[in-house]
Amino acid sequence: MLLAIDSCAGTSAAIFSGDKLLSKLLFEDPFGHAENIGEAISQALSEAGITAADLDAVAIGRGPAPYTGLRVGMAAGISLAKTLKLDLHGVMVLDAIAHGVKGNVVITTDAKRGELFYARYQDGERVSGPTVISPTELAIPEGHQHLTQSSDAEAVGRYAIAALAKGVDLSDVSALYLRSADVSPSKGKRVSG
Amino acid sequence: MEIRELRLEDLPVLMELERSLFDSESWLESSMKSELTNPNTHYLGVFDPDLVGYAGLSSVPASFSADIQTIGVRQSEQGKGLGRALMELLMKKALALGAEQVLLEVKADNASAIALYKSLGFEQIDLRKRYYQPSGTDALVMRAKIRQPIVLGIESSCDETGVGIVQGNRLLANALASSMDEHAKYGGVVPEVAARAHLESIGQVLDKALLEAGISIDKVDAIAVANGPGLAGALMVGIGAAKGLAVAHNLPIYAVNHLVGHVGADVLERGSVQLPTIALLVSGGHTSLLLVRDLLEDVELLGETIDDAAGEAFDKVARVLGLPYPGGPQIDKLALNGNPKAIRFPRGLTLPKDMEKHRYNFSFSGLKTAVARHVEKAQDQGLELNHADVAASFREAVVDVLISKAVAACKAHGVNRLLLGGGVVANARLREYAQEVCDKEGIELRIPRFSLCTDNGAMIASLGAQLIMNGRKPSSLGFSAESTLDVTEVQAP
Numbered sequence: 001m002l003l004a005i006d007s008c009a010g011t012s013a014a015i016f017s018g019d020k021l022l023s024k025l026l027f028e029d030p031f032g033h034a035e036n037i038g039e040a041i042s043q044a045l046s047e048a049g050i051t052a053a054d055l056d057a058v059a060i061g062r063g064p065a066p067y068t069g070l071r072v073g074m075a076a077g078i079s080l081a082k083t084l085k086l087d088l089h090g091v092m093v094l095d096a097i098a099h100g101v102k103g104n105v106v107i108t109t110d111a112k113r114g115e116l117f118y119a120r121y122q123d124g125e126r127v128s129g130p131t132v133i134s135p136t137e138l139a140i141p142e143g144h145q146h147l148t149q150s151s152d153a154e155a156v157g158r159y160a161i162a163a164l165a166k167g168v169d170l171s172d173v174s175a176l177y178l179r180s181a182d183v184s185p186s187k188g189k190r191v192s193g
Numbered sequence: 194m195e196i197r198e199l200r201l202e203d204l205p206v207l208m209e210l211e212r213s214l215f216d217s218e219s220w221l222e223s224s225m226k227s228e229l230t231n232p233n234t235h236y237l238g239v240f241d242p243d244l245v246g247y248a249g250l251s252s253v254p255a256s257f258s259a260d261i262q263t264i265g266v267r268q269s270e271q272g273k274g275l276g277r278a279l280m281e282l283l284m285k286k287a288l289a290l291g292a293e294q295v296l297l298e299v300k301a302d303n304a305s306a307i308a309l310y311k312s313l314g315f316e317q318i319d320l321r322k323r324y325y326q327p328s329g330t331d332a333l334v335m336r337a338k339i340r341q342p343i344v345l346g347i348e349s350s351c352d353e354t355g356v357g358i359v360q361g362n363r364l365l366a367n368a369l370a371s372s373m374d375e376h377a378k379y380g381g382v383v384p385e386v387a388a389r390a391h392l393e394s395i396g397q398v399l400d401k402a403l404l405e406a407g408i409s410i411d412k413v414d415a416i417a418v419a420n421g422p423g424l425a426g427a428l429m430v431g432i433g434a435a436k437g438l439a440v441a442h443n444l445p446i447y448a449v450n451h452l453v454g455h456v457g458a459d460v461l462e463r464g465s466v467q468l469p470t471i472a473l474l475v476s477g478g479h480t481s482l483l484l485v486r487d488l489l490e491d492v493e494l495l496g497e498t499i500d501d502a503a504g505e506a507f508d509k510v511a512r513v514l515g516l517p518y519p520g521g522p523q524i525d526k527l528a529l530n531g532n533p534k535a536i537r538f539p540r541g542l543t544l545p546k547d548m549e550k551h552r553y554n555f556s557f558s559g560l561k562t563a564v565a566r567h568v569e570k571a572q573d574q575g576l577e578l579n580h581a582d583v584a585a586s587f588r589e590a591v592v593d594v595l596i597s598k599a600v601a602a603c604k605a606h607g608v609n610r611l612l613l614g615g616g617v618v619a620n621a622r623l624r625e626y627a628q629e630v631c632d633k634e635g636i637e638l639r640i641p642r643f644s645l646c647t648d649n650g651a652m653i654a655s656l657g658a659q660l661i662m663n664g665r666k667p668s669s670l671g672f673s674a675e676s677t678l679d680v681t682e683v684q685a686p
Contacts, residue, residue, distance in 0.1 A: 034433065037436050038671070041440045052441040067389075071392045071429060083438060192565070
């Protein structure tokens, strides 16, 4: 049994048995991560008719995503997996969105502050990215489909199951921000004339 | 029928019943009077409408043990369950006080009382020969164990990632990771840097706390987490982790107030927060003056900073003096060789005109500017600047205003206790001056150990435990992070 958690856009949790989706909960509110994360996981478990003790592994969406919400789902996944002694897998969510899409695809998601997260795929395999671009830099090459949907726990779970079966390393469970914490040290300024 | 706490004015009827029940072995009125007035005893009476039964419990704070002092029910009312009702209430009280065991003595020939105690979980642990005089009856010493709740608490309101574990009033673990070093190059806490650091360290701090407590997660009875006030993005990491734990292990969750957590930290030192008390919480994020009449029910904000927090002022002045972050320890060190009276820096919001609106509020922004002006003036005029004097005089101004206002609040509210909390308590001069003034004014000063003063998970766990021990329901799973949470909101519903 795999629990997938994603809080890159909305807040969602999904339960898989093998590669079969048993349940999926999605709260779309883009500002309600802290509020909804507990309910999302708890309801996904109960709809699947299992308890957390039945889980074998956890997959978390590790971004890229605008900061604050991303961390909520990741923190929940980390504390849950750690204390239940479960394997924890990190999924780069653009990979999850591209998973199973045939042909050439460009994926962009909202990075806030007028920017986009970007990656390009061929038959589900990443060709370039992920990176942050401004919309003016966005060029969709000839013959590419452009996907703009956001990730959710179902996509994260499906990708994790397929990737693990192929032996892809998902052990990196650090958050992927693609931007620095956006501060520069203060030089200190004069207060008098 | 009514059961309520007995008061001093109940003494005559209490003595009447005591004498009718125990005759020559009854307590002296003077002993009973001191029992009723002792702050460490809790006496209950059953009125119908006259007093028909009573019982008392004693627990010295920090002892983890409570004693049933006495229990009596009028002959005509015995066998109706009044004794059991009183005992159950006192056992509940013992739980709330943090007792891990309750002891009592009972006459060896009082079969019905012994049966009652046994049914409440008491076991005989000792026998005292001829304990009751003048009859010479033996006493059985009986004990009931109380399992205090084990609570794991998470703190992430600023730059410290804390996970603490307590059992009742007992501290089991207090693990911490700090992102202070990462903030050093910015000269102050950067919210995004703090939040990122929380996520990076929450897993290992959790492990460390469980290891330190020597327990596995399945021994934990509840999760507590600070949901405000603090930096929203930082709080959310702790909340995410806490909700993950609650759901994973099917545990109740208590979302608690960070500032009230600071006040409650003294429970882990003394078994209780002596109340009422004025509490002064000073850190890099807060400067708050509270009047606490009841930790869970009645916390009032008297005043707070209207601009910079005291710790922030230390950081900013350190920068002006070319010292690294965090500024507090640096300025403390430098001030050792300085003259605190060398420069008279302004004391914010202490003028008569401020007394109406800002009597207990603080302002450190003007002070910081005054220090900067002083330094710039010296530099512009090519004068040699005595850094030690500047540090000492600045520190004196901060400490003076903090302690003066706190002591004024003690006096105005007739509360002769002052509790300090927050990271700035590490400041040597603050502690020294607070002690000096409190000694002079006859105020009892409480400063918990430093690891319980700075932001930490144990104080959050402890406040969660207090809520459970006092029978509070958990918070609902859908609570949010509240960066400006009011101090009156001790627990999220």
